[in-house]
Every structure is written in C-alpha cells, then in structure tokens.
Amino acid sequence: MPTTRRRRWQRLKHDRRAALVAWLVIGVVLALLPFVTGELLGRSWVRILDFALLYIMLALGLNIVVGYAGLLDLGYIAFYAVGAYLYALLASPHFGLHWPVWAILPMGAMLAAGFGVLLGAPTLKLRGDYLAIVTLGFGEIIRIFLTNLNTPINITNGPQGVSLIDPITLGGFSLGETQSILGVTLPSTYTYYYLFLALSLAIVFISIRLQDSRIGRAWVAIREDEVAAAAMGINTRNVKLLAFAMGASFAGVSGGLFAGFQGFISPESFTLFESIIVLCMIVLGGMGNIAGVVLGALLITVFPEALRYLGDLQQLLLGRVLVDPNDLRLLVFGLALVMVMIFRPAGLLPSVRRRREFSADESVLAQEQASLYDTRR
Amino acid sequence: MTRAANPPSALMHAADNVTAGAVLSVENVSKHFGGLAALDQVSLEVHAGEIFGLIGPNGAGKTTLFNVITALYVPDSGHVRLRTQMLSGRKPHEVVQHGLARTFQNIRLFANMSALENVMVGRHVRTTAGVFGAILRDRATRAEEQTTSRRAQELLDYVGIGRHAHQLARNMAYGDQRRLEIARALATDPVVLALDEPAAGMNPSETESLMTLLTRLRADGVTILLIEHDMRLVMGLCDRVVVLDYGKKIAQGTPAVVRADERVIQAYLGGVLT
Numbered sequence: 001m002p003t004t005r006r007r008r009w010q011r012l013k014h015d016r017r018a019a020l021v022a023w024l025v026i027g028v029v030l031a032l033l034p035f036v037t038g039e040l041l042g043r044s045w046v047r048i049l050d051f052a053l054l055y056i057m058l059a060l061g062l063n064i065v066v067g068y069a070g071l072l073d074l075g076y077i078a079f080y081a082v083g084a085y086l087y088a089l090l091a092s093p094h095f096g097l098h099w100p101v102w103a104i105l106p107m108g109a110m111l112a113a114g115f116g117v118l119l120g121a122p123t124l125k126l127r128g129d130y131l132a133i134v135t136l137g138f139g140e141i142i143r144i145f146l147t148n149l150n151t152p153i154n155i156t157n158g159p160q161g162v163s164l165i166d167p168i169t170l171g172g173f174s175l176g177e178t179q180s181i182l183g184v185t186l187p188s189t190y191t192y193y194y195l196f197l198a199l200s201l202a203i204v205f206i207s208i209r210l211q212d213s214r215i216g217r218a219w220v221a222i223r224e225d226e227v228a229a230a231a232m233g234i235n236t237r238n239v240k241l242l243a244f245a246m247g248a249s250f251a252g253v254s255g256g257l258f259a260g261f262q263g264f265i266s267p268e269s270f271t272l273f274e275s276i277i278v279l280c281m282i283v284l285g286g287m288g289n290i291a292g293v294v295l296g297a298l299l300i301t302v303f304p305e306a307l308r309y310l311g312d313l314q315q316l317l318l319g320r321v322l323v324d325p326n327d328l329r330l331l332v333f334g335l336a337l338v339m340v341m342i343f344r345p346a347g348l349l350p351s352v353r354r355r356r357e358f359s360a361d362e363s364v365l366a367q368e369q370a371s372l373y374d375t376r377r
Numbered sequence: 378m379t380r381a382a383n384p385p386s387a388l389m390h391a392a393d394n395v396t397a398g399a400v401l402s403v404e405n406v407s408k409h410f411g412g413l414a415a416l417d418q419v420s421l422e423v424h425a426g427e428i429f430g431l432i433g434p435n436g437a438g439k440t441t442l443f444n445v446i447t448a449l450y451v452p453d454s455g456h457v458r459l460r461t462q463m464l465s466g467r468k469p470h471e472v473v474q475h476g477l478a479r480t481f482q483n484i485r486l487f488a489n490m491s492a493l494e495n496v497m498v499g500r501h502v503r504t505t506a507g508v509f510g511a512i513l514r515d516r517a518t519r520a521e522e523q524t525t526s527r528r529a530q531e532l533l534d535y536v537g538i539g540r541h542a543h544q545l546a547r548n549m550a551y552g553d554q555r556r557l558e559i560a561r562a563l564a565t566d567p568v569v570l571a572l573d574e575p576a577a578g579m580n581p582s583e584t585e586s587l588m589t590l591l592t593r594l595r596a597d598g599v600t601i602l603l604i605e606h607d608m609r610l611v612m613g614l615c616d617r618v619v620v621l622d623y624g625k626k627i628a629q630g631t632p633a634v635v636r637a638d639e640r641v642i643q644a645y646l647g648g649v650l651t
Contacts, residue, residue, distance in 0.1 A: 225486075230470050231481075233478075
C-alpha cells in the first residue's frame with residue numbers, strides 16, 4: 001500500500017538516528033566518488049564529474065530565476081561568462097595580474113549579480129515569450145562584446161580567448177597539480193572535485209533556505225499572479241531584481257571556477273546553446289525542486305558522455321560499428337529528452353507544487369467541477 | 378474546530394483607528410479611457426468603522442474607481458487620501474503599506490500555494506526578513522517566520538477556513554476561495570479593507586455567511602469599502618452607500634434614502650419611470 005509505505009517513510013524521516021546514518025552514507029559516497037569513478041571508469045570521468053558540479057551550480061542559479069520567480073531567462077550563460085572572464089582577466093598573464101581566488105570569486109558573484117540587475121531593470125514589465133526574447137538578446141550581446149573587445153584596447157583578447165589562466169590555489173595548495181596528502185595521491189581533477197562539491201553544497205543549502213522564506217514566498221507569489229502580488233504589498237520590482245541578482249551570482253561563482261579549472265576560456269564557451277542546455281537541466285529535472293534540478297544537471301552532463309560508448313556497444317553486439325557514435329549520441333539524447341517530456345511533463349522529480357499544477361487527476365477535477373456547479377446555483 | 382470568538386491580534390491594529398471622521402477620502406477624481414469618461418469628478422468619504430457601499434449598474438465605473446483608489450490606475454485629476462497619507466501617485470505596494478488592502482472581483486489567489494502560504498504572503502508587507510536572514514535563519518528571522526505562520530493560521534480560523542490551511546488554493550471551494558482572499562487582505566493589517574464584489578457567484582447560503590463575516594469584521598473595527606451587485610447584501614449591510622452611473626456620482630446616503638432616490642431608480646431601470 002502506498003499509504004503505509006508513506007507512513008513508514010514519514011516515521012523514518014523523523015527518526016534522528018536514521019537521518020544521521022543516511023547523511024553519513026551520503027557523505028561517504030560523495031567523498032569516495034572520484035576514487036571509485038576513477039578506478040572503474042577512468043580519470044576522464046572524474047573530469048566529467050567536475051563539470052557536472054559546475055553545471056549543478058549553474059542550474060540551481062537559473063532555478064531561482066525560472067523555477068521560483070517564473071521569469072524565463074534564455075541568456076543566463078552570460079552571467080557565467082562574466083564570472084569566468086573576471087577570473088581570467090585577474091589571474092592570468094594577459095594583464096599580468098595574479099589575484100588570489102578567494103578575492104576573485106566573491107567579486108565575480110557580485111559583478112554577475114550587478115549584471116543580473118542590469119538585465120532585470122529594463123525587462124521588469126516583460127514576461128513570458130517577450131522576456132525570453134530580450135534575455136536571449138542580452139546573452140548574445142555579452143558574447144559578442146567578449147568577442148570584439150580586443151580593439152581598440154585589448155581587454156578580452158577577442159575570439160582567441162584568454163589562455164594560461166592560473167589554476168585555483170588555496171593557501172599555497174595548488175589545485176592544478178597532482179598533490180599527495182597522507183600518502184593518497186590526488187590528481188588535479190580530484191582536488192577540484194572536492195572544492196566544487198563544497199561550493200555546490202553551499203549553493204544547495206542557500207537554495208533550500210531561500211525556498212522556504214519570506215523572499216521565497218514572494219518569488220512564488222509573483223510567478224503565480226504578479227498583479228495580486230503587488231496588491232498584497234510586494235514590491236515586485238525589487239523582488240524580481242533580487243531573483244535576477246541571486247541567480248546570476250551563482251553563475252558568477254560557477255564561471256570563475258570554470259575559468260580556473262579549464263585554464264583557457266573563449267567566447268565560444270558561452271553560446272546560446274549553453275543557456276538552453278542549462279534550462280534543459282531544470283526542466284528535465286523538475287523546475288523549482290532542488291533535488292530535481294541537481295538530478296537534471298547530473299544527467300544532462302553525464303548521459304551524453306556515457307553515450308560515447310555506443311560505438312563499443314555496437315562493436316560488441318553487431319561485430320562492427322554501424323553508425324558513427326557521435327551522430328547516434330545526440331540522436332539518442334534528443335529522443336531521451338522527448339520521452340521524458342512525454343511521460344513526465346513536470347520533470348523527473350517535480351516539486352510538489354509543480355506536480356499538482358500538471359496533474360489533472362480525478363479528485364482535483366471532481367473538486368473543480370463541484371465548485372463550478374456551486375457557482376451556477 | 379474551535380471558533381475564534383475574539384478577534385485575532387491581526388485586527389487590533391485596525392481597532393486602534395476607530396475614531397470619528399473620514400479614513401479614506403476621494404476628491405474630485407476623474408479618469409478617462411480615450412474619449413470615455415469612466416469617472417467624472419467623483420468624491421466620497423469613507424468613515425472609520427463603517428461598511429461603505431459602492432453600487433451602480435454595469436459599466437458605471439465602480440471597478441475603475443477601485444483601481445484608482447488602490448493605485449493600479451493613475452487618475453487624470455483629483456486625489457485619494459488615506460487618513461493623512463496621499464495615495465494617488467503611489468505604487469500599489471505602497472498603498473498596501475499605508476493600510477489599504479483589496480480583494481479582486483475575479484478571484485486572484487496564488488493558485489498553487491496552500492491557503493496558509495497565501496495568507497503568509499499577505500504578511501510580507503509587515504515583515505522584514507531579507508536574503509541574509511533567510512540564509513542564516515538567525516533568531517530574529519525564525520521568530521518572525523513563526524509569528525507569520527501563527528498569525529496566518531489565526532486569520533484563516535477567523536474567516537472560518539482554518540481546517541483547509543494546507544490545501545492548495547486552487548482546490549478550495551469557491552466560497553472558501555473568496556474567504557481566503559479576505560484573510561490574505563486582512564493579513565496586511567489594513568485600516569480600510571476594499572472588497573470588489575465579494576458575493577459574486579455565491580449561492581444564497583454562502584452570501585448569508587459572508588454577511589455574517591463582514592458584520593463581524595465591522596464589529597472588530599475594520600472599515601470596509603464594498604462594491605456589490607447583490608442588493609440584498611448592500612441594503613442589509615452597508616451603513617452608507619454611493620451610487621455611480623456613467624462615471625458620475627448620482628446619489629449618496631443611507632441605503633433607505635438611496636433606494637428611494639428617483640435618479641437611482643432611473644439608472645437601474647433605464648428611465649422607464651420618468
């Protein structure tokens with residue numbers, strides 16, 4: 001019975017010891033994940049995990065704008081670019097500056113938040129499709145600026161991008177080199193994993209706290225009905241700008257980490273396609289639900305990589321490679337997305353609110369009809 | 378379910394303001410839409426502690442006046458004052474801050490939030506927690522959250538839908554949605570509560586219990602501005618009434634006086650009696 005199962009789950013959730021054990025298990029799994037992955041699948045997969053964590057941060061930021069406040073933003077990757085370029089310019093031979101990461105990341109968050117407000121301010125009165133178009137344009141403007149800001153003064157180094165960016169260094173401990181602690185060898189991708197994991201957890205924590213707060217409720221109220229929200233005393237302008245700024249600041253942090261991790265960035269990394277991929281992550285995972293968004297980001301980063309093995313699979317099953325795995329990969333990926341949207345339109349792990357929004361189950365329908373009937377009497 | 382016999386603390390604020398004289402005054406307000414004069418030099422005064430009715434045939438300008446008062450529209454001329462505060466030229470959320478809350482003719486709840494959350498949103502304007510408070514969840518923020526949800530539950534009990542607190546607004550019965558809108562408006566600690574056709578679409582028994590609720594609100598010191606089509610409700614409830622027709626004020630006074638007014642009869646019956 002689902003009800004008894006739910007009750008058992010409820011009891012389990014309130015059991016302190018069970019919760020402690022669960023957290024401990026999750027902690028151990030997350031801590032050992034790079035080693036297990038590295039052993040089983042190879043080092044390159046740890047790098048994919050690192051990227052997954054960067055995307056989790058990005059997706060959680062976009063989730064605040066789109067999932068909570070309901071403002072469709074198709075230029076979100078621009079804030080990622082702002083964070084990345086700030087890091088690249090302040091910690092590379094390009095200007096000869098080598099600032100420490102702890103100074104740049106907060107600046108990146110704030111600068112991206114500033115750009116968030118810059119995008120938000122002129123679009124306050126827009127919504128839905130119109131907002132989407134303007135934000136899309138904004139994203140492209142930032143990318144084109146980055147491509148062309150090499151003349152008359154060379155700021156961004158244009159389409160060549162910025163290279164030789166300093167790896168992230170924390171108190172003399174460089175994440176760019178293989179380190180060994182207590183006899184355990186930690187390749188660069190492993191140490192980056194732990195840094196990204198810590199920051200991702202911080203962002204998850206912030207998202208959870210915001211969700212269930214005065215500000216979080218105001219965001220949802222605006223998503224539900226902006227006129228009513230204003231009539232209830234919510235300063236819709238400030239609250240919307242706050243959503244843009246918060247979402248952008250997550251992307252700013254993530255972008256800075258990306259620049260340090262990758263060592264090279266160019267405007268190519270910040271195309272419209274990237275914005276759409278991040279949006280895909282939150283739609284696929286379940287808009288507005290933190291666990292769903294994390295799952296979505298994880299799947300969309302990992303799944304296409306896993307599909308690279310389609311060639312080996314063909315070799316194994318058919319004895320030869322029939323279709324180029326690179327072509328097949330995107331085909332299967334697209335098909336999978338379509339399937340998810342058909343069978344789980346609210347996302348893989350929808351928020352309670354969304355699930356109800358999408359469900360038209362009989363009890364709800366019956367209630368709606370009953371209230372309709374009441375009206376006519 | 379216990380019935381809240383005493384007014385919740387939410388209403389105390391309003392009770393403080395029961396003094397004689399005008400709480401809300403509308404002075405010579407005009408509003409044109411293109412060539413149409415939706416409001417033409419309308420003036421009225423709502424006194425503290427009364428239920429003030431605003432009636433008139435369809436298209437008389439009632440909702441337009443409502444939107445001017447709540448600052449959704451900017452009047453072409455004239456102004457609106459709440460106690461000593463000028464409301465015209467303000468933003469809608471500032472009007473709420475000064476103590477004027479409203480409901481909508483076509484219910485505008487936050488459909489996918491629970492009843493309790495809807496009312497908690499109404500507390501937004503009287504609370505202060507910001508982003509850092511939300512993230513750190515310090516003692517002040519926790520205390521504020523607790524007070525907010527307790528107050529919201531009290532208000533739900535007060536309007537009689539306390540047992541539906543955790544139901545989604547969209548799944549509630551029609552009459553309960555109307556009540557929820559009133560609770561949400563009350564959560565902003567209004568001096569004047571403006572209700573736009575609260576009985577629209579209600580059946581007679583729902584209307585009856587709405588009248589009981591409004592009477593109780595008045596007794597607890599809330600001043601009410603009411604637009605209504607249901608004549609039984611208006612005549613049975615309002616202390617004073619203003620009648621609008623084609624954007625002009627054509628009559629004012631107690632329900633009994635207004636009902637006997639020739640111009641009112643003419644406006645409602647289309648001039649057959651002249």
